[in-house]
Amino acid sequence: MKRKTAYMGLFLALALICSYIETLIPLPVGIPGVKLGLANLVTVLLLYSIGAKEAFWISVLRILLSGFLFGNAFGILYSLSGALFSFLVMLLVKKTGRLGCVSVSTAGGIFHNIGQLGMAVLVAGNAAVLYYFPVLLAAGALTGFVIGILAQEIIIRIGGRIHF
Amino acid sequence: MRRRFRKADWIFLAVTVCLIAALLFFFSFFRGEAGGSVVVTVDRTVYGTYPLSEDAVISIDTEDGHNVLTIRGGEAKMTEADCPDRLCVHQKAVSRSRETIVCLPHKVVVSVESRKENGLDAVAE
Numbered sequence: 001m002k003r004k005t006a007y008m009g010l011f012l013a014l015a016l017i018c019s020y021i022e023t024l025i026p027l028p029v030g031i032p033g034v035k036l037g038l039a040n041l042v043t044v045l046l047l048y049s050i051g052a053k054e055a056f057w058i059s060v061l062r063i064l065l066s067g068f069l070f071g072n073a074f075g076i077l078y079s080l081s082g083a084l085f086s087f088l089v090m091l092l093v094k095k096t097g098r099l100g101c102v103s104v105s106t107a108g109g110i111f112h113n114i115g116q117l118g119m120a121v122l123v124a125g126n127a128a129v130l131y132y133f134p135v136l137l138a139a140g141a142l143t144g145f146v147i148g149i150l151a152q153e154i155i156i157r158i159g160g161r162i163h164f
Numbered sequence: 165m166r167r168r169f170r171k172a173d174w175i176f177l178a179v180t181v182c183l184i185a186a187l188l189f190f191f192s193f194f195r196g197e198a199g200g201s202v203v204v205t206v207d208r209t210v211y212g213t214y215p216l217s218e219d220a221v222i223s224i225d226t227e228d229g230h231n232v233l234t235i236r237g238g239e240a241k242m243t244e245a246d247c248p249d250r251l252c253v254h255q256k257a258v259s260r261s262r263e264t265i266v267c268l269p270h271k272v273v274v275s276v277e278s279r280k281e282n283g284l285d286a287v288a289e
Binding site for chain 2: 071072074075078098099100102103106107110120123124125129131132133134135137138141145152156
């Protein structure tokens, strides 16, 4: 149990560092909401090597902490709505048992942006935000795919060695 | 997990790429023409409408904070905001109809309208 607590702390720190690194590399696309989603790497890794419950809590805690450290309350709201939606979809895609980690991550990236955009429409009360819908979907798929490839290589190499 | 990609993955990714390409293609038809004016809304109510043809610096004061929208050379850009993330300021300038700039913390939405959409012209057509 103690060993697990230490491991989870380590993964939370890792996810937090990913969030921080991401704030240092803004993608110059000029469209709000497009980002790499580096921290999702940790979520996917945990989802495959430890379990859904752990992946979920690390993801939620990471968003809360990074929101307070590098962002603001609004950032937390959007990140959370995106992350919860994305996590649910990733879990469902993984449960099918037919699709690998790259597909799971790609679906996660797409639905993260759908969740975030949905929240933006609710808050702004203006469907004009939907103008960027297709671009955000494409961006989510692309970044999800890249993160999926990275996660896959990590899982193949060290995924089996993470146990308490 | 030994095999990197399975057959289902290829199918899934191919379908995803096709769907998104179709969506982008479909939406490209709705890409707006050169806009006539920008409409600024704050928390769902219209704050003001400004023509893109005249250069202007518009100060937007909301309950949540302060923004400055600058219209120059037929393009509108958010040039100042006192929100924490300033995503709206980093966003590129807008000039084509239906393009928007959003400052979510202040609930400010700036959207471009085409010339036809303004007022009576739309009714007359």
